[in-house]
Amino acid sequence: MAQYSLVAGSVGLITLQNPPVNALSAVVRKGIVSTFERALRDPKVKSVVICGQNGVFCGGADIKEFGTNMSGPPLVPMIHAIEAADKPVVAAIEGSALGGGLELALGCHYRIAHSNARLGLPEVSLGLLPAAGGTQRLPRLIGIPAALDLITTGRHVTAAEALQLGIVDQVTDHKIVDEAVKFVLSVAGKPLDARRISTYPCPPLSDLDTVFEMVMQKVRQRAHGAIAPIACVQAVQAAATLPYAQGMEREKELMATLFTSGQARSMQYCFFAQRAVSKWSIPSGARWDTSMPRPVHKAAVIGLGTMGRGITVALAQTGLSVVAVETQEKQLMEAKQAMPGMLERGARRRGVSLTLHKITYSRDIRAVADVDLVIEAVFEDMALKKKVFQQLSDICKPGTFLCTNTSGLDVDHLASQTCNPELVVGMHFFAPAHVMKLLEVVYGPRSSPQAVATAMQLGKKMGKVSVAVGNCRGFVGNRMLKPYVEQAFFLLEEGATPEQVDGALEEFGFSMGVFKVSDLSGLDVGWRVRMADGFAEPGASSGPSARVRQGRRYSPLGDLLCEQGRFGQKTGQGWYQYDKPGGRVARSDPWLHSFLAEYRTRHGLVARRIDNQEVLERCLYALINEGFRILEDGIAAGPEDIDLIYVFGYGWPRHRGGPMFYAGMVGLTKVLQRLEHYHQAHPDVPFMQPCSLLRRLVASGSPPVHRWREVIKKVHSQL
Numbered sequence: 001m002a003q004y005s006l007v008a009g010s011v012g013l014i015t016l017q018n019p020p021v022n023a024l025s026a027v028v029r030k031g032i033v034s035t036f037e038r039a040l041r042d043p044k045v046k047s048v049v050i051c052g053q054n055g056v057f058c059g060g061a062d063i064k065e066f067g068t069n070m071s072g073p074p075l076v077p078m079i080h081a082i083e084a085a086d087k088p089v090v091a092a093i094e095g096s097a098l099g100g101g102l103e104l105a106l107g108c109h110y111r112i113a114h115s116n117a118r119l120g121l122p123e124v125s126l127g128l129l130p131a132a133g134g135t136q137r138l139p140r141l142i143g144i145p146a147a148l149d150l151i152t153t154g155r156h157v158t159a160a161e162a163l164q165l166g167i168v169d170q171v172t173d174h175k176i177v178d179e180a181v182k183f184v185l186s187v188a189g190k191p192l193d194a195r196r197i198s199t200y201p202c203p204p205l206s207d208l209d210t211v212f213e214m215v216m217q218k219v220r221q222r223a224h225g226a227i228a229p230i231a232c233v234q235a236v237q238a239a240a241t242l243p244y245a246q247g248m249e250r251e252k253e254l255m256a257t258l259f260t261s262g263q264a265r266s267m268q269y270c271f272f273a274q275r276a277v278s279k280w281s282i283p284s285g286a287r288w289d290t291s292m293p294r295p296v297h298k299a300a301v302i303g304l305g306t307m308g309r310g311i312t313v314a315l316a317q318t319g320l321s322v323v324a325v326e327t328q329e330k331q332l333m334e335a336k337q338a339m340p341g342m343l344e345r346g347a348r349r350r351g352v353s354l355t356l357h358k359i360t361y362s363r364d365i366r367a368v369a370d371v372d373l374v375i376e377a378v379f380e381d382m383a384l385k386k387k388v389f390q391q392l393s394d395i396c397k398p399g400t401f402l403c404t405n406t407s408g409l410d411v412d413h414l415a416s417q418t419c420n421p422e423l424v425v426g427m428h429f430f431a432p433a434h435v436m437k438l439l440e441v442v443y444g445p446r447s448s449p450q451a452v453a454t455a456m457q458l459g460k461k462m463g464k465v466s467v468a469v470g471n472c473r474g475f476v477g478n479r480m481l482k483p484y485v486e487q488a489f490f491l492l493e494e495g496a497t498p499e500q501v502d503g504a505l506e507e508f509g510f511s512m513g514v515f516k517v518s519d520l521s522g523l524d525v526g527w528r529v530r531m532a533d534g535f536a537e538p539g540a541s542s543g544p545s546a547r548v549r550q551g552r553r554y555s556p557l558g559d560l561l562c563e564q565g566r567f568g569q570k571t572g573q574g575w576y577q578y579d580k581p582g583g584r585v586a587r588s589d590p591w592l593h594s595f596l597a598e599y600r601t602r603h604g605l606v607a608r609r610i611d612n613q614e615v616l617e618r619c620l621y622a623l624i625n626e627g628f629r630i631l632e633d634g635i636a637a638g639p640e641d642i643d644l645i646y647v648f649g650y651g652w653p654r655h656r657g658g659p660m661f662y663a664g665m666v667g668l669t670k671v672l673q674r675l676e677h678y679h680q681a682h683p684d685v686p687f688m689q690p691c692s693l694l695r696r697l698v699a700s701g702s703p704p705v706h707r708w709r710e711v712i713k714k715v716h717s718q719l
């Protein structure tokens, strides 16, 4: 609702009230319309201030209403009425003014912001565009380039930047409503014509066509198939080229297409999934709202390879004191040289001050004696990690949480090396750890609720999307990657090329195909895992049994490349070739193509034409099938957890909602049928055998993704 009061004798104060973020629900919109009419009618009222309760102006349209039968007064005429009013209206902005919230403020004649305010038009990240006049008013107010930046990226700006851009008229540290009232009294009686943004011409820009061509090209490249950013550019182009009223028509038309699209549904699902996973619960019964985290003031990182450096930087950026330990002199020196640059770039990107002084370096593991939490990030080798955990257990003060950054080893086994296994959890970061948003928090059977809560909270503080997952080989993300990569290898055996497989996945929306990712992260990473799992064996890659291991189909292609020293970008050759070791631009490699042809001949395989649909179905459905197994095993609490891991950690396109949501969009029956088909064709590939949870869901009528937990619960209760 919206509360109305008369203040300072002549100011109508409208306060939006819809906790927690004063979203513009039907009731709030109704409240604004009726209170505003009242203010206009009342002869005592000479001006109006609009504010939000509880330190938040407005988080925008009520996203929960989307997809329902929306009722109540629409936003566009409501904002027009405010702009057209003949009494001055000031938006008093504190906290957030986002989406429809900022559009409401742009309809006001003046905007005053508290210095804590964040403003933005983030609709693009919900698969939409700012359709309450945002695409037409913002370019008129701040110019086309700045408006394009804000609208196509959805980024939030601080009050200071908003002032600099001209979005707000004044920034204050004082009480926002008091300042707004003072301000509106000072402008009483001044003409309002020049304050109505819709009447402004768009600031002229030379060579408009070229500007939009270039922006469109850049946006398309970044969008990976998402349609909303493209529509945002088109809407701003309308502002630049059409009169306001026609621009509004164009905005409405473009929004109509987006509003009912599957992409918008997927992205809005991701928004709510992100909030849902922060409310974690684990099989022991521990939950986010009953488990108290312990404060972490000082942390340590053991091992300063790529991961350790990223984690150290991420911790320091959070404001924690960090002890960075590396026992090898050369590696320590390299880290000391590299990390200031990483911190500097991060500080510049985020507009914050440098935190170099937060890090102290040591070659001696005993330097961690007084820290609250340690993150081990040594080489992915169980024997080495066990030794480190034994040492940490002896050295650290009582109660120190011991975390491992392993990407898939048994967290419980590491816990058993310590005197207090309840203090041990996995904190699986993704490279580069100071940039990537995902954190898998891995609980073992003995991890205490407090240890899980502390790791989850630390992740949040570090700006990560933290997802609590159970302990199994590869946890959630890497476990699902295995069948996906396996299918990619099989497709090469059967006639596809890395270029074709990557092309199909990139067209689907992944920022990089599976083979490019493999070249980037290093082919040796998977090779080591396959060796540890007893699949890859030196010398076994070319014999007659090369393509069958442990009774199942196996492709030694990756192993063969590693045996040739082709580890990807770092060696200049992998699935592609690069201009030099460390090169970044993947080029097709004729050697690889002849190698594949020769390999097929050697193994009596006849290359066939494979279409992109088969590439996608086999790679993605194999991965999704493993996702269902993970749900069945209780390793992930719900589909949202898996989806966010894939969106934030593995480049799954957000506009496709994550693998499990995507399965629901495709139709579970179809996914099941295609898995059955491929399993029949390849009975020696266990990953293609449809998971029984998927069958159960189909038998239950394929409920929507938010109801899967009910079926999963039933499965667990029967086990």
Ligand SMILES: CCCCCC/C=C/CC(=O)SCCNC(=O)CCNC(=O)[C@H](O)C(C)(C)COP(=O)(O)OP(=O)(O)OC[C@H]1O[C@@H](n2cnc3c(N)ncnc32)[C@H](O)[C@@H]1OP(=O)(O)O
Binding pocket: 020, 021, 023, 059, 060, 061, 062, 063, 064, 075, 096, 098, 099, 100, 101, 122, 123, 126, 128, 129, 130, 131, 132, 255, 256, 259, 272, 275, 276
């Ligand atoms: C066909 C024509 C139709 C025209 C429709 C007009 C379209 C207008 C476009 C829009 O305005 S779309 C919405 C744009 N706004 C946003 O994208 C903002 C989304 N919210 C946020 O970014 C954050 O929530 C925040 C506002 C910055 C606050 O962050 P904070 O970390 O403090 O809290 P959260 O945990 O994120 O949220 C708390 C709570 O509030 C719920 N929520 C937040 N925003 C909205 C919203 N706009 N609508 C509904 N609900 C919202 C969120 O889900 C949390 O709920 P929970 O139940 O406590 O988890």
